Amino acid sequence: MKRKLLGVVLCIVLLLSLVGYASGASKYRIFLITMDQMDQHWVTVDAGAKKAVSELGNVTYRWLAPDVKDDAKQIESINNAIAGGADAILLAANGPTAVTSALREATAAGVKIIYVDSPADYPGEQTLATDNEAAGNKAGQELKKALVNKGITSGKLGVVNVNAATASVVQRENGFRAAFKGTAFQILETQYSEGDAARSKDIAANYITQGVVGIFGANEGCTVGTGNAIKEAGGKVIGIGFDKSNTILQLIKEGHLLATMAQNPDVMGYKGIKAAVAVLEGKSPGAAYVDTGVSVLTKDTL
Amino acid sequence: MENKKKQGKLKRILAKRGMGQVITVTIGLVALVIVFALLNPYFLTGRNISNLLRQIAPTLLTGIGQSYVLITGNIDLSIGSVVGMSCMTSATLMTKGVNPWVAVIITYLACLLIGLLNGKLISKAKLPAFIATLGTMTIARGIAQIVNNNYNTDSIGEAAEGFMNFFYYGKTLGLFNTIWITIVIWLVFNFLLSRTRTGRHLYAVGSNMHAAHLSGVNISSTVTKAYLVSAFCSATVGLITTATSGMGTMDAGNGYELYAVAASVIGGVSTLGGQGILLGTVIGASVWGVLQNGLQFAGAPVAIRNIVIGVIVIITVLLDLVVRQNKKVGTGKVGTGKTTSIGLKHKA
Numbered sequence: 001m002k003r004k005l006l007g008v009v010l011c012i013v014l015l016l017s018l019v020g021y022a023s024g025a026s027k028y029r030i031f032l033i034t035m036d037q038m039d040q041h042w043v044t045v046d047a048g049a050k051k052a053v054s055e056l057g058n059v060t061y062r063w064l065a066p067d068v069k070d071d072a073k074q075i076e077s078i079n080n081a082i083a084g085g086a087d088a089i090l091l092a093a094n095g096p097t098a099v100t101s102a103l104r105e106a107t108a109a110g111v112k113i114i115y116v117d118s119p120a121d122y123p124g125e126q127t128l129a130t131d132n133e134a135a136g137n138k139a140g141q142e143l144k145k146a147l148v149n150k151g152i153t154s155g156k157l158g159v160v161n162v163n164a165a166t167a168s169v170v171q172r173e174n175g176f177r178a179a180f181k182g183t184a185f186q187i188l189e190t191q192y193s194e195g196d197a198a199r200s201k202d203i204a205a206n207y208i209t210q211g212v213v214g215i216f217g218a219n220e221g222c223t224v225g226t227g228n229a230i231k232e233a234g235g236k237v238i239g240i241g242f243d244k245s246n247t248i249l250q251l252i253k254e255g256h257l258l259a260t261m262a263q264n265p266d267v268m269g270y271k272g273i274k275a276a277v278a279v280l281e282g283k284s285p286g287a288a289y290v291d292t293g294v295s296v297l298t299k300d301t302l
Numbered sequence: 303m304e305n306k307k308k309q310g311k312l313k314r315i316l317a318k319r320g321m322g323q324v325i326t327v328t329i330g331l332v333a334l335v336i337v338f339a340l341l342n343p344y345f346l347t348g349r350n351i352s353n354l355l356r357q358i359a360p361t362l363l364t365g366i367g368q369s370y371v372l373i374t375g376n377i378d379l380s381i382g383s384v385v386g387m388s389c390m391t392s393a394t395l396m397t398k399g400v401n402p403w404v405a406v407i408i409t410y411l412a413c414l415l416i417g418l419l420n421g422k423l424i425s426k427a428k429l430p431a432f433i434a435t436l437g438t439m440t441i442a443r444g445i446a447q448i449v450n451n452n453y454n455t456d457s458i459g460e461a462a463e464g465f466m467n468f469f470y471y472g473k474t475l476g477l478f479n480t481i482w483i484t485i486v487i488w489l490v491f492n493f494l495l496s497r498t499r500t501g502r503h504l505y506a507v508g509s510n511m512h513a514a515h516l517s518g519v520n521i522s523s524t525v526t527k528a529y530l531v532s533a534f535c536s537a538t539v540g541l542i543t544t545a546t547s548g549m550g551t552m553d554a555g556n557g558y559e560l561y562a563v564a565a566s567v568i569g570g571v572s573t574l575g576g577q578g579i580l581l582g583t584v585i586g587a588s589v590w591g592v593l594q595n596g597l598q599f600a601g602a603p604v605a606i607r608n609i610v611i612g613v614i615v616i617i618t619v620l621l622d623l624v625v626r627q628n629k630k631v632g633t634g635k636v637g638t639g640k641t642t643s644i645g646l647k648h649k650a
Contacts (some may be wrong), residue, residue, distance in 0.1 A: 037447070037452070038447060038452075038552040039553070040453065040454050043453055045451055067440075068442070068556070070467050091402075153502060164604055172437040178401050188601060189598075189602065189603060190604075191598050191604075192604050194553075194556065194557065195553070196542075196551070196553065196554070197546070197549070197554075198360075198543045198546045198547055198554065201465040201546055201547065202353070202594075202595075203598065205353050206350070206353065206595060206598050206599065207351065209342045209344055209347060209349050209350045210599065211341070211344070221551065221553075223546055224548075224549065224551075228546065228548065232471060233475045235536075245454065245456075246456035246457050246549070247456070247547070247548060247549045248455040250457045250548075294646070
């Protein structure tokens with residue numbers, strides 16, 4: 001008798017859970033997959049996405065990211081999203097071809113792909129990103145302008161970058177270097193800090209010892225380190241960086257950094273969710289590429 | 303008579319276990335310095351030497367902690383995460399208006415708790431060191447993220463200027479404070495390791511845990527002390543990082559545990575336990591620091607850097623193994639298999 005009762009109860013539970021799932025399925029399941037969970041940049045993308053989700057009300061949203069940037073782990077995250085019933089994925093791809101296999105499986109499972117910050121070579125519905133090469137070039141032009149204004153038309157320059165494998169920062173550096181092509185400035189061999197602010201400071205300090213006239217920091221950590229090194233050296237080295245944070249703005253106000261190229265990661269997340277929902281509702285998300293832009297933040301514009 | 307005494311002392315110092323490797327590596331270090339100086343005249347400027355010494359400090363400090371743990375035959379994988387936890391905890395407290403020195407004390411207490419946890423998990427609960435510290439590694443990193451709600455902190459502000467000068471930017475008698483802090487910590491822990499009973503117990507536990515136990519050594523307390531030392535060193539590096547950047551970053555210290563192993567191992571501390579001196583860790587950390595600094599001045603592309611660093615670490619470990627192997631063969635001892643806490647079998 002007890003066994004029968006247990007059996008009936010279990011069947012009811014099973015039926016209820018099926019009903020629960022069915023009613024839950026009327027909401028769109030969207031996953032955000034970034035490169036890692038710690039970089040401030042991704043935290044802001046997530047914040048922007050959450051804002052759109054709360055506005056829309058018909059989205060079940062989750063942020064999935066490996067603890068560190070790693071291709072295999074990102075593939076795993078994509079697979080987890082597919083298995084978790086994703087209708088759409090907002091993806092910041094580790095690299096152009098790093099996760100193509102997982103993306104193929106996703107599309108085969110009917111999942112829509114929207115790229116935020118870093119697209120992959122695999123086709124997606126829309127890409128919302130900073131035009132990193134243009135932004136890097138802009139940074140280079142600003143630095144060149146400032147140096148020329150001080151009467152400096154030649155000398156050594158240093159680049160503090162994250163790593164050689166992340167497309168976004170590599171493009172920024174390419175753009176930066178292009179700004180100095182044909183000039184008398186010599187850009188030294190790039191040093192990589194993985195975005196660690198303390199390591200970046202060491203690298204920038206070493207550049208200053210070598211007599212550079214300008215330094216470029218390719219992301220938030222690199223920029224913080226560059227600014228701190230210039231502050232400590234107390235000299236005339238001009239620093240320019242990327243991304244925005246309380247510390248960076250402080251360094252600009254104090255005059256240790258010339259400017260920073262502030263991205264709009266929250267816009268990427270916000271518009272990304274809206275675009276995903278549009279696609280899932282059968283509408284067009286708009287342009288294939290949305291440049292979420294950078295603003296040049298200097299002492300005067302703060 | 304005087305000469306003989308002097309000769310005797312020098313001989314005793316040279317005969318100390320682990321000195322052989324230290325001398326070999328020191329020669330290597332000098333060679334590296336000469337090469338880098340030749341490649342770039344800026345390398346040996348006063349400014350760079352000053353910077354270089356300060357750049358070596360975090361590796362040396364974490365190296366001291368890792369060496370203590372390695373000597374007991376264990377490993378500490380949580381070092382990097384404790385650095386991050388220390389950085390974020392201190393910075394978050396300071397941005398919330400807490401007095402910097404109170405924040406320092408709270409940070410040390412929190413990090414020492416991790417050290418205590420490591421020690422007890424490994425010695426009382428008998429977890430393999432690799433697993434236990436792998437667990438605390440992820441826990442500490444999680445704490446680093448949660449402490450400021452998964453955001454890096456704001457600038458710690460002008461109120462923390464005294465703190466920043468003490469740990470990083472200030473100079474005393476011409477040397478950066480960081481260097482003095484490292485020297486003091488090294489002197490204390492070197493004394494503890496080489497001149498006290500605790501030190502002897504640390505080596506005993508690493509050489510042969512059973513024999514140590516039979517001799518009345520408190521294994522649990524000894525192993526825990528090693529992890530507490532490691533946590534203390536990591537916490538200090540975290541504070542130095544906060545002072546350096548003027549803010550807390552969640553990814554601070556990423557990978558530091560392995561650099562600490564490299565510094566220890568290059569200096570002759572064996573990963574199999576019971577062997578190595580802290581003087582070696584100084585040289586090991588210096589080799590590491592000189593490589594990082596010198597390769598930048600040499601303009602080496604990043605791929606070359608990684609290969610060079612990896613090759614040097616492997617060569618020094620191989621040297622250590624070869625030397626130990628030869629010693630065993632020389633004395634004609636036949637060993638029995640012995641499993642160390644990180645799960646490696648080797649002939650005792």
